[in-house]
Amino acid sequence: MSLRAHLVIALAGCLALAACAPVPDLAAPLPAAADERAAIAERLRADIAVLSSDAFGGRKPGTQGGARTTHFITERMQASGLVSGTNDPGSAWLAPVELVSTKALASRVIVRTRNGESDLPEIGAAAFTPTRRALIDGTDVVFVGRLAETVPAETVAGRVVVMLGEPGVSPARRANLFGKNPAAVVTVVENESAITSVRRVYGRERIALAGTDDDNLAAFVTREAIAGAFAPGEWQGLLDAAESDDFAPRPLPATIAIDARSERREFTSHNVIGMIPGTLPRSGAVLLLAHWDHLGECGEEGAQDRICNGAVDNASGVAVMLELARRLAQSGPHDRDIYVLATSAEEQGLLGARAFVADPPLPLGDIVAAFNFDTVALAPAGSAVGFVGEGRTALDPLVREAVAAQGRELGQRDFAEQFVRRQDGWALLEEGVPALFLSSAFSSEIVLGPYLEADYHRASDDGERIELGGAIDDLLLHEALVRRFASTALYPSAAGTGSP
Structure with a gap:
């Protein structure tokens, strides 16, 4: 019997024991007491610090720092209870991305x-x-x-x-x-x-x-x-x-x-793919993704610090995705599989995401919803939600409902629209996958502008100005959404169609 089969049986047993328990309203906003937010912030800050440390050398694909990054992400996924999502026994966890x-x-x-x-x-x-x-x-x-x-x-x-x-x-x-x-x-x-x-x-x-x-x-x-x-x-x-x-x-x-x-030169980098197995594996899947790569050394020649650590872009997005995956694994079982994808070479043109699309571990049409996490740690708590790609999928009403349930509002649509083709979700949208990019950091130029002007793709993006309030809000928003889309009761969908 396969590992997946064992997991599904175990999860089914858990469901049987809980059969008489009240069914939670998965669409409702999740509680976020001060001590819970503090614990989330501590874990996020720790992961961001590791990923953006000089030891990782700016996380450039094809370097030792890139290899250390994929190893760290794999370990974090395993520690959270995920299994490999490559569906390739010969290449567990790491999906090759061939680059030139x-x-x-x-x-x-x-x-x-x-x-x-x-x-x-x-x-x-x-x-x-x-x-x-x-x-x-x-x-x-x-x-x-x-x-x-x-x-x-x-x-x-x-x-x-x-x-x-x-x-x-x-x-x-x-x-x-x-x-x-x-x-x-x-x-x-x-x-x-x-x-x-x-x-x-x-x-x-x-x-x-x-x-x-x-x-x-x-x-x-x-x-x-x-x-x-x-x-x-x-x-x-x-x-x-x-x-x-x-x-x-x-x-x-x-x-x-x-x-x-x-x-x-030709070289191989890797996407990291983990999975939280669902109890109804033929009912579709939810995808979480964030790019792990950055630019390596991009500081000015002769500068004392040339390493572009990429704390905000995108150690923060990876950290939020990993924390969300940990919480989802703990709150399961869920009906649908939840795939967790850390992509390579986003900075060079969404290359890791395009490699995933070209050779996915599941039919792309089975993905009922995908959520991208990129450059998230900038806005304070209570900020509006930037909706990058609004109007491109049938999921918009459910997003607005979840945002309102959290007591928040959507940010400036015209501003967020500028970034729709510059993030990994675009590679999925091009193939008809309903991909969403929701982030308080992209709510307005007032929030994102100072970062783009001072730290974006510079050695100064080293974590000193990390703001986690809005990132935690976004994490909890995504948790409510993913729990909803991973439930066949709350979000019925015909397998293989990716649509309700």
């Missing part, structure tokens, strides 16, 4: 025209590739100005595309052009300061899921550098033409050679 890291090393851009060959200086040009080396030479060049969406794919496929940069618009324009399979996209930027900014953004380490990283070759050149490669007035004529209403992409009497090199 690239970091720019060097590049060279040469423009050849009727005017001769111009080897553009480093201050005037830079190129980047996610592969170890990208080299093109002698390829046709097409100038698209500020066009992108209306450019036919056959016009740019296999060619070097030269586009004009425009702050706030260029990334989307560049992505659109890359979708049409050019050999490279060269963005013409204003000046050398812009090249410095590009190096700062594109030159840092970039991490992607293995098998999903692209091979896009992107180059950036200043207007002065590229103008010098053409005959006097020729480049200005192109700029003037690009401003006309009837402008169409045109081939250039030039070739551009680009040589870009990167340091590239």
Whole structure:
């Protein structure tokens, strides 16, 4: 008999003994006496202190600090009575997340025209590739100005595309052009300061899921550098033409050679997945998730403290999730399975959550509700609840009911909406999973703004300004919600549909 079967039998026995006891109102707000809140705060503070300590090195995936983090979370889940939720005996607790890291090393851009060959200086040009080396030479060049969406794919496929940069618009324009399979996209930027900014953004380490990283070759050149490669007035004529209403992409009497090199490595990080087994395993499941990763060393070069400990982002979210899991394990048994997921590589683009979605331990349609915990320890007790992603699932009325039952109100919707695509729940929402992100920290700019301005992704996020009042409120709110969604009586749902 499997471990899960033993657990289900034991839980069923507990239910039989309690059959005559009054059934609690799981939808009601839970009691939170001062001594109970103090005990919760003590446990949260202890876990945050460990996770954000220098010994964990900023919890960067692929480092010793990352491995220590997953080991700590696994131990905490086991101590709370959870079992492995990977549903893979060969990889208990830890679900592999295969990643690829690239970091720019060097590049060279040469423009050849009727005017001769111009080897553009480093201050005037830079190129980047996610592969170890990208080299093109002698390829046709097409100038698209500020066009992108209306450019036919056959016009740019296999060619070097030269586009004009425009702050706030260029990334989307560049992505659109890359979708049409050019050999490279060269963005013409204003000046050398812009090249410095590009190096700062594109030159840092970039991490992607293995098998999903692209091979896009992107180059950036200043207007002065590229103008010098053409005959006097020729480049200005192109700029003037690009401003006309009837402008169409045109081939250039030039070739551009680009040589870009990167340091590239492949490595394995892990999501940690635990589970509180339910007594009705075919009735669906509830999912709790929080990302464990941070940035490692991201402080200024030469600073005395360069470790970005990530106390608020997101040691606090992991701590709240673990404490909630502990309380749910103690208050069970519950009808539905409750999965507890600590994701890797959220900071690099929700990668751990996307890996979970790509290879889940249960059908995604069986998840009746998912709750994300991220950057939670900022608001004082009694604060409003930020509802990130409001209006995207059928669960909103039940959320509002639970918030009101706790004597709270929802925060500023427009403010919370800014973050819906920047948190792990988005990877689930994209797949139709009803994912909720409720946090007092995201109730308004007044609460979150000072943290974003002073400590977010900085070495100063070290736990000195942790505020647990609102986090404990949020924990108790989630406990009431999870107990409701884990009950088939209080939240009937057809298995495999994720909907009531």
